[in-house]
Amino acid sequence: MSRFSTRVESISISGIREVFEAAGDDAINLGLGQPDFPTPAHARRGAVEAIEAGHVDAYTSNKGTLDLREAIARKHARDNDLDVAPKDVIATAGGSEALHLAMEAHVDAGQEVIFPDPGFVAYDALTKLAGGTPKPVPLREDLTLDPATVEEAITEETAVFVVCSPANPTGAVQSPEDMREFARIADEHDVLCLSDEVYERIVFEGSHRSPMEFGENVAVVNACSKTYSMTGWRLGWVTSTTDRIERMLRAHQYVQACASAPAQYAAEAALSGPQDVVGEMREAFNERRDVLLDGLTDMGLETPTPQGAFYAMPSVPDGWVDAVIDEGVVVVPGEAFGEHGAGHARISYAVDVETLKEALEVMETATARVR
Ligand SMILES: Cc1ncc(COP(=O)(O)O)c(C=O)c1O
Numbered sequence: 001m002s003r004f005s006t007r008v009e010s011i012s013i014s015g016i017r018e019v020f021e022a023a024g025d026d027a028i029n030l031g032l033g034q035p036d037f038p039t040p041a042h043a044r045r046g047a048v049e050a051i052e053a054g055h056v057d058a059y060t061s062n063k064g065t066l067d068l069r070e071a072i073a074r075k076h077a078r079d080n081d082l083d084v085a086p087k088d089v090i091a092t093a094g095g096s097e098a099l100h101l102a103m104e105a106h107v108d109a110g111q112e113v114i115f116p117d118p119g120f121v122a123y124d125a126l127t128k129l130a131g132g133t134p135k136p137v138p139l140r141e142d143l144t145l146d147p148a149t150v151e152e153a154i155t156e157e158t159a160v161f162v163v164c165s166p167a168n169p170t171g172a173v174q175s176p177e178d179m180r181e182f183a184r185i186a187d188e189h190d191v192l193c194l195s196d197e198v199y200e201r202i203v204f205e206g207s208h209r210s211p212m213e214f215g216e217n218v219a220v221v222n223a224c225s226k227t228y229s230m231t232g233w234r235l236g237w238v239t240s241t242t243d244r245i246e247r248m249l250r251a252h253q254y255v256q257a258c259a260s261a262p263a264q265y266a267a268e269a270a271l272s273g274p275q276d277v278v279g280e281m282r283e284a285f286n287e288r289r290d291v292l293l294d295g296l297t298d299m300g301l302e303t304p305t306p307q308g309a310f311y312a313m314p315s316v317p318d319g320w321v322d323a324v325i326d327e328g329v330v331v332v333p334g335e336a337f338g339e340h341g342a343g344h345a346r347i348s349y350a351v352d353v354e355t356l357k358e359a360l361e362v363m364e365t366a367t368a369r370v371r
Pocket residue numbers: 033093094095096097120164167168196198223224225226231235236
C-alpha cells in the first residue's frame with residue numbers, strides 16, 4: 001500500500017518556486033505574478049468597516065454574500081455586457097479555487113483537459129488532482145491559442161478545454177473571433193470551455209472579450225487579485241450556467257464553506273467603487289511593457305508583443321535563463337509552463353521602470369555571455 005495518493009504524487013511544487021530559491025537575496029525579481037501596487041484604499045476600508053461592525057465573524061452564504069454577488073453581476077454588465085444572475089456566482093478563495101472547483105465538477109477519472117502550452121501552471125496540476133489526463137496543446141507563433149488546434153485535440157474523452165486571455169505566461173490576448181470560435185467548439189462538441197479571465201482588465205490594445213458572450217458551455221473564472229492588486233486577499237469567483245454552478249457549489253461547500261468574509265467585503269468595495277486605479281495600473285504596465293520590449297529588441301531577443309497582463313515571453317538562447325539568474329535577475333524558464341515553453345523565458349514587468357531598466361542592463365551582460 002502506498003502512503004500517498006497517485007494523484008498527489010503526480011504533481012510537484014511549481015518550478016517557479018525553485019527559481020526564487022536559486023536567486024540571491026538582493027536579486028531583482030522579474031519572476032513575480034502579482035502587481036506591485038497597493039490594494040485601493042476604499043477596498044481596504046470596506047473590509048475594515050465590516051470587521052469593526054462585526055459583520056465578518058460568521059460564515060457567509062456558501063456562494064458568498066448577496067451584496068458581493070450583486071456587485072460581481074454589475075461588474076459583468078459594466079465590463080462584459082453580460083447578464084449574470086447573482087445566484088449563478090460562487091465567490092472563491094482566489095481564481096485558484098475557482099479553477100479547482102471547475103475541474104472537480106466536470107472532469108471524471110481518465111477524462112482529458114486541453115490547455116495552452118506554455119500555460120499557467122495550475123491547469124496541469126488541477127487536471128491531475130481531479131484524476132484527469134492533461135492534454136497540453138502548442139500555441140501559434142504569436143503565442144495565442146488557435147481554436148483549430150483545440151478542436152483537433154478534442155476526443156470522446158475530452159471534458160474541458162481552458163482558454164486564458166490575457167494569458168500568463170505570454171501576455172497574449174485572444175481576438176473576438178477566436179473567442180466566438182471557442183464558444184462554438186464548446187457547444188458543438190459539448191465540452192466545457194473554462195475561460196480564465198483574471199487578467200481581463202489589463203489589456204493595452206483593443207479590449208477583452210469573453211467566450212461567454214457567444215455560447216452556453218462556458219465557465220468564467222475571475223478574481224480581484226490582479227485587477228485590484230489584491231492577491232493576498234484571496235478573493236475570486238466563478239460564474240456559469242445554473243446547473244454547473246450547482247455542481248461546483250457541492251465541491252466548494254466541503255473544501256471551503258465560504259470565501260473569507262473580510263475579503264468578500266473588500267472585494268465588494270473594489271468592484272463597486274471608483275475604477276480609476278484599474279486604468280492607472282494598466283497605464284503603468286503599458287509603459288513598462290514598452291521599456292522592456294525596447295530593451296529585449298536591442299539585445300536581439302525576439303518577443304511577440306504582449307497585448308495584456310504583465311508578462312513578456314522572449315525566445316532566448318541556451319543557457320540564457322541560468323546566466324540571467326546568475327547575474328542577479330530572476331526570470332522564469334519557459335519550460336516551467338510546459339514542454340513548448342522551452343527556449344523561452346517569462347519576464348514579469350510588475351516592477352517600476354527604474355528597476356526594469358537596471359534589470360535590462362543585467363540581462364544585456366548575461367546575453368553577451370551566452371552568445
Ligand atoms: C492565469 C492565472 N489564473 C489564475 C490565477 C490565480 O489567481 P488567484 O491569485 O486569484 O488565485 C493566476 C495567478 O497567478 C493566473 O496567472
